[in-house]
Every structure is written in structure tokens, then in C-alpha cells.
Amino acid sequence: MVANAGTNEHEWIFTGEELKDIHVLRTGGDYIEVTCGCTSRKYGDTTGRLRIFVGGQLEISCECVESCSEDKLTPAQFESHSVRGQPKKKWQSCIWVLIKDKKVPLCKTALLKYYKETWEGENGRSRPKRAIHRDEFIRCSSCNKERRFSLRTKEECRIHHEASINKHWTCAS
Template sequence: MWGGATRMLQQEEEEESNGNGGGGGGGGGGGGFKEEHLVGLAGLKREKGFIEMTCGCTSAKYGDAVARLRITDEGVFEIVGCECSPGGCCDEGTMKPPAFEKHAGNRSKKWKNNIWVLRHNKKLPLCKTELLGYYNNRGRRGGSKPKVVHRDEFVRCASCGKERRFKRRDRDECRLHHSAANDPNWVCSDFPYERIGCELEEERAASRKAYRGCSKVPGCEGCPFCVCLGCEICLFRDCNCRSCIDFYSCNA
């Protein structure tokens, strides 16, 4: 089952020893990807606008289909360079992950579990990597920007020190959080969603607080799709805080 993966890994190791590609700091792309998420990935190459790495999908009947996973800066996942046929020739060209899963002979329709990458020479399903944090299933079409979901944030009570969750799914919710976060005297009784006091316990840090509403990875610690650096949804023209003033002065 490991024949195709082993051949590709050997080729990539030879390229790296000759200074052509690999997972080092060279290359002109991959600027939006965190280095700690890429450590140990076999065949990692950085190009302008995307990164690529060795990937594959295993079928109980046909064994390994080895290819390249391409992740663009916009979060588009593509499979290129499939070597499922003898001699490494495949006519499929570029495929979306579900199409590659089917092409490899795996019919379970769970590509996030079935497509793997090689990390430190071991198969690792995509669902167990940080790479899915970059996945944007809509991609970039017609020049539109990927949709950013504003993650939940917490505001600390000035009286008891407990933190309260603010959801930020739309502009109104973002405004409620923004006002509370910029009020140094904000207290639990000011919580806009329900009547609470300082006696109410806060969320348990080890369980609930880890889930902030990222649409890609439930326990995400912050990724390009849930961390917004400022937009017309979460910043406000009539606010006098420095973030809002700077944003609207630059986007006048």
C-alpha cells in the first residue's frame, strides 16, 4: 500500500538535498500560513499564492493514490499531480478533494478523514491537522473576498473580574460587544442578552471557552476565517475609539 507514497517521498528528499523546494524558509509564497502548522510535512513547497505538499487517499481495494495537495491563500483546496496510474500518469488533472476521494476508489464521502498528508513520514488525516483551519469551501469566485465569520469574544467585568461571552454574528451583535469592550466600567449587570449579576459563574475555561464560533475548526485558536482585523461590520463610523477612527480615515 505504501509503494506510491514511498516513491514520491524519496523523490522529494532528493530534491531537498539538492536545494530544490522542501519545507524550509525559502520560496516566494505561503505568507498567510503559520510555520508551526507546516512543520514536518513531506514535500512542502511554497509558491506565490499557494503551498503544496504530498497527500494521498487510501482505498481498501486499490491501495494508495498519491498526489499533491494545493492550498491557496484564499483557502481553496485542490488536488494536483495524481500518480494513481502506473508510471505516474493520470488524466484527471486538477480535482477538488471530494472528487479525488472518489477517484482514489474511496466511496465513504468523508474526504477530510480519508485524504491524508505525510507528517514525519506518517500518514495523518486532514481532520487531525491544522490545515483545515485554512479551508474556505466557497473559495474566491468573481473576485469576491472569502467571508469572515467574527468569532465570539469575552468582556471582563470591572467589579468581579468574570468574563462574559459576546456573540458577533452580525453588525448589531458586533456593536454590543464593541461598546462593552471599550467601556472600562462595564459590569455583569450591563450584559445585554439577559439579566445577570456578578454572582453567576462564568463559563468553564477548559471546555466552553475554547469554542469561539469558528466555522472551520470548532476549537480554533484564531485563523484567517474567524479573526477579523477590522471591517464595516465590527467597526463603526460614529465611534470615537482609535480603531474605528483609523479604519474609516483609511477607507474614506
Template sequence: MANNEGEMQCGSMLFKQEELQEMSGVNVGGDYVEVMCGCTSHRYGDAVARLRVFPTGDLEITCECTPGCDEDKLTPAAFEKHSGRETARKWKNNVWVIIGGEKVPLSKTVLLKYYNESSKKCSRSNRSQGAKVCHRDEFVGCNDCGKERRFRLRSRDECRLHHNAMGDPNWKCSDFPYDKITCEEEEERGSRKVYRGCTRSPSCKGCTSCVCFGCELCRFSECTCQTCVDFTSNVKA
């Protein structure tokens, strides 16, 4: 491990030294812990990256699968898709770190401690507001063909994938995080699009039960977009 003892003591604010000492590529920053991670595709092999864990529960991955790869600030789910993993949507088990020379799924490490705490906090907050579902499905249009693709927003990861897509003016069908699709794929029929997951009314066009204007689930402290910056500032105020 490349860190000196002083840095490890600083990092102990997030994790105990013994929890990290067997992990490969540990680097402790001011407000994060970074480790080497990866995801294995049967077709393409191992995609190696660096995972940053923040005390807010946010997980951020910078891919190093090839020397020219410029994918950074990926969610684990987005990295899983980028790696070409065949069985996607199981990033907690498919994304791994090296501990004692062995690949260990994130789900079996301490690295998800703050992520899990954040998810529970959001769930408790939603229940206290009497809301079973606070985010309906949303659609993002392809910059090339104009077809709209559905995004579910039931978890923090899903909200982040939609948030990133909305912030990308060049978003295309091939960037869809859940399935490998092209512009040739048909979009949903209009009669199907009206069903967006509202618990009050299946064909709701938008109400206080399913439209969120900002919460800890769909706003991100490390994001620099104006919407997230304003939300974070208001929460701290």
C-alpha cells in the same frame, strides 16, 4: 524538504515554518502552499496526489495515482471518489498527508485553517442575509443517456462539484461524485424532483430564498469560467 529558507519565509504568510517542516513534499508558491497527499482504498491501495492550499480557503488536488492520470484541479471530495475510497463523503478524514513519516488525516492538520475560516464566513454571510438555505438542489443531465442526477448545494464543496459538472459538456452518470452509478440506474421520478430543498416551500419552483445568482459559496476565485471571473471582478471592484 526541497524548499530553501527564503521560500519558507514567503510561505509563512499562510503557515508558520514549524507547521510545515515535518510534512512531505512541501512546495511554496506565490499564493499557495502545496504538499503531497493521498487517499487509501482497500481495493486499489494508495492514490497519491498533490494538494494546493490557497488563502481564499480553496483546496485543489492534482492526482498522480498513475503516470497517465490527467485529473487535476479536483476538490478533495472529487479526489476521494476518484481514488476509489469505499466510505466516501468523509474527505477530511479520508484524505491524508505525510507528517513525520505517518499518514495524518487533513482534519488533524493546519491545512484546513483557511478552508474552515472561509466556510464560517459564508455561513455568517448567509445568516446576515436572513437565509437559512440559499442554494436549492440542482440537476445535471448525462451526456450519454440524458438522465438527470441530483446535486445538493449546501456547502462549498458540494457547490464546486456541481459547478464542475455543469462546466463539463461531456459529463456522464459515471462522473457522479456521490455514488458509483451507470446510465442503467433509474433517475428520480418527476414527483420527487419537485422537492429541491427550499425552506419557504417544499415544492418551490424557484424563489429568492433558494435561487442564488452568485456568492462566495458557489463562485470560485481560481476558476477561469466567465461566471466566476465576472463575480470575482465585481467583488474586487
């Protein structure tokens, strides 16, 4: 089934113009599924089914061979699986979808419109939501001890900066 403008049953995710001529396999309650693939110079094309969920998540089921059990892969995992080794880490341009029977990179389509990169790692830990600054040390010119500066707020960063540019900085003790 090819999605045509105006007659699209899943316009709540994408407009008919955005899905025009993309080979849509099926739609679910909260996703659409399209044919996708990744090309390796050494191994050729690996095809799959890309599910795009309303919340922006992307999930790929690999169809490289009938016995392949790779299911629910992230785009980066699919790229790694299809090139059988080290991915280029540019999956947005390496993974393609079929538009008018031509391979078009995901980055050149509207399919990444709602993509939200999740930071959930393989080990189940999530990436911190704010930047973590490392503590810095400056040696006191009076007592010759290294003093720690935690750089977690704007005020702490300012205090550290002022101390670091002062060659004769002394601690409070």
C-alpha cells in the same frame, strides 16, 4: 523539502509550527503544495499533490499512474477517484498528508485552516446563499379552499404558525 519552524518562506499562509515536519513539495505565489494521498482497502494508496491557496481553495492533482490525466480535482472528487466508486464523503479524514513519513488525516492538521467550501457545482450553478423555505398550504374553515403561505420572512413564518394552530382559521376573502 520539509518545512521547519522559523525558516519557513510561506509563513504568510501558515506558521512554521503548523507546517512543522509536513512534506512540502513547493510554494507558489499564492499557494503551497504538499504530498497527499487516499487509501482504498481494495486498491491501496493513491497519491497526489494538494495545493492550498491563500483564499482557502483546495486542489489536488492525482498521481496514481503516469497515464492518469486527473488534474485540479476537489478533495471529494479525488477521494471518489482514488476509491474508484462511491466515496465515503468524509474526505477530511480519508485524505492524508505525510508528516514525519507517517500518513496523517487532513482533519488532524492545520492545512484546512483556511478552507472555504465552494458551492459551485458540476453544472455551473451555485448554491443559494440563504435558506429557501417551501410554501405551505392551510385550508380555510369558511370557504374550504387551500390558501398558500410563503415562508420567506420571519413575519410570514409567524403568520403561518398562528394560522396552523387555529383549527377555525378563515382567510381574508
